[in-house]
Amino acid sequence: MQLGPTGRPLRDFPEPQPLSTHGPARIIAMVNQKGGVGKTTSTINLGAALAEYGRKVLMVDFDPQGALSAGLGVSSHELDTTVYNVMMERNVHARDAIVPTNVEDVDLLPANIDLSAAEVQLVNEVAREQVLARALRDVADDYDVILIDCQPSLGLLTVNALTAAHGVIIPLIAEFFALRAVALLVETIEKVQDRLNPDLNIDGVLATMYDARTLHSREVVTRLVEAFGDKVFETVIRRTIRFADATVAAEPITSYASNHQGADAYRQLARELIARGGAP
Numbered sequence: 001m002q003l004g005p006t007g008r009p010l011r012d013f014p015e016p017q018p019l020s021t022h023g024p025a026r027i028i029a030m031v032n033q034k035g036g037v038g039k040t041t042s043t044i045n046l047g048a049a050l051a052e053y054g055r056k057v058l059m060v061d062f063d064p065q066g067a068l069s070a071g072l073g074v075s076s077h078e079l080d081t082t083v084y085n086v087m088m089e090r091n092v093h094a095r096d097a098i099v100p101t102n103v104e105d106v107d108l109l110p111a112n113i114d115l116s117a118a119e120v121q122l123v124n125e126v127a128r129e130q131v132l133a134r135a136l137r138d139v140a141d142d143y144d145v146i147l148i149d150c151q152p153s154l155g156l157l158t159v160n161a162l163t164a165a166h167g168v169i170i171p172l173i174a175e176f177f178a179l180r181a182v183a184l185l186v187e188t189i190e191k192v193q194d195r196l197n198p199d200l201n202i203d204g205v206l207a208t209m210y211d212a213r214t215l216h217s218r219e220v221v222t223r224l225v226e227a228f229g230d231k232v233f234e235t236v237i238r239r240t241i242r243f244a245d246a247t248v249a250a251e252p253i254t255s256y257a258s259n260h261q262g263a264d265a266y267r268q269l270a271r272e273l274i275a276r277g278g279a280p
């Protein structure tokens, strides 16, 4: 029997059934307080792959850097209405800020540097952890999946994302130093479960930038499976320059290099997520 990179038997996940009706959305936060681990890349490409399978997807840029918006070809620094205004102004609704993207069935709630002020301003809000959840309630029926691309921090914005979400996906680089950060992240998730969102589920841990040629990468994935068991996605994302190329082109890899193994990896992740019940 051939084993996959996570040490479990290699298998394929079934082609998902088409949906006849849409919504309400399952909301998934992409979280890791470390930067550069593949949160934004995974949001764009998992979302695009889910859309290829007929799911209606909203991506929420929840990082003041606006990398998700840029990666989808949206110049968010020129926008007056972003997720920041939706959160901070009572008369601005998610629908006022959501924009379509060039990817069919993918919409974007953009962010820009304005969002960096929210962390401080939210401190004085009533129910400050629930502001994003409330904002997304208005549009949840329009989508099957909402993916929130978090900033690299465990601050109040990320807590808002965890409070709004049904599930969390933790992307992390398949390197040893990555393992330490996860303990703190899991602690934060458990606090949110205790105090704010008891139904929050860890949907999965996603190994990114995996290099099958190195023992190191393989050992890290083995350790991840020891720590997280079946929570580790069987799908791993290999290291390839094509993701950076696709970012420059402001496209998901699923359209930029549709036949590349990186595109297939995110399609497999979408199928695995659906097969596990993490998406409709």
Ligand SMILES: Nc1ncnc2c1ncn2[C@@H]1O[C@H](COP(=O)(O)OP(=O)(O)O)[C@@H](O)[C@H]1O
Binding pocket: 034, 035, 036, 037, 038, 039, 040, 041, 042, 067, 152, 208, 209, 210, 237, 238, 239, 240, 241, 243, 244, 245, 247
């Ligand atoms: N599987 C991968 N292989 C190689 N480079 C990747 C991969 N995934 C992401 N990258 C690159 O790594 C950098 C950080 O990825 P990004 O998704 O922006 O991380 P984060 O959102 O966690 O900060 C980007 O330049 C991106 O193009």
Ligand SMILES: [Mg+2]
Binding pocket: 039, 040, 041, 063, 067, 068, 149, 150
């Ligand atoms: Mg990012």
